[in-house]
Amino acid sequence: MTTKDATYTYTLRLGDDALILGHRLSELCSRGPILEEDLALTNVALDMIGRAQALLKYAADIEGKGKTDDDIAYRRAEINYCNHLLIEQPNGDFAHTIARQLFVSVFEFLFYTELEKSRDETLAAIASKTIKEIKYHMQHAIDWTLRLGDGTSESHKRMQTAVNDLWMYTGELFEMDEVDAQLMRDGIAVDLIPIKAQWHNDIKTVLNKATLLMPEDTYMQTGSKKGIHTENLGHILSEMQYLQRAYPDATW
């Protein structure tokens, strides 16, 4: 594998995480528990879509086949998406949304802090722009985890259920394959082994403080790097891609 091919796949994976989570969060528009939270979550969605645009545009440039970021976002089949399984999980109740945001944003904070040092200048620049946003996403998710976990018996129960339900999708965040190995040799990719340890520490601290129990590592779901997804991704894509599939090249 050439560095170019590996960088393309690596960038696409990061872009897909941002794209799909951005779409997931945008589903909450007008459905937030209160107006303020509706705006907070859709603001996070906008940050994600902005990041997706930057990453997918870069992926299209690397590929060099004259595609745009929109082509990549709207015209791929499900099997060609490589976002993590955790990202595509449904919003569920508010506790599930927050648990997913907590797991993802703590991971992203650690990951993008390292990616800022990447030898690939474009990825490093995108990382340093996005890290400011991620800090906010993380703070938002941590604060809500504390409020819900250490809140009423009902909110505690729901938050614990959400943490337990989503736990089996967290192992995949730290998987690495030949793309990562190749790019780590080139000083481009982030080593996920130290990040995994730090993530576990950080999540444990938050859950403890929120009076929640850290689930045990049992069976972890996997597959997204090979294009194997949960049934949830297909539903997202059918909605997200409908217009471009039905009316190719439609513009405003």
Added chain:
Amino acid sequence: MATDTQLDLWEVFIQSKSGLPYIHAGSVHASDNKMAIQNARDIYTRRGEGTSIWVLPSKHIVASNPDDNDMLFDPSNDKVYRHPTFYLMPEGAKNI
């Protein structure tokens, strides 16, 4: 008016840049200090409106009573000497 069930109400003041006064922007709902700042930031400062935010619980605001308007606000208008209109503006001074 229906009872407000969406957490406590806070008033939001935004400073557009350092040195300028904080201007009332509106209100937000929140359960604590931190959430109030975050909600205010999300609602009022996402388009470069400000560089600093104050929030305070609305219940702590003391307001004048509209019934007292005559007593409080009327007496000044008919006395021209209350307004600094008898000075000549120095040349070049813009913001007096």
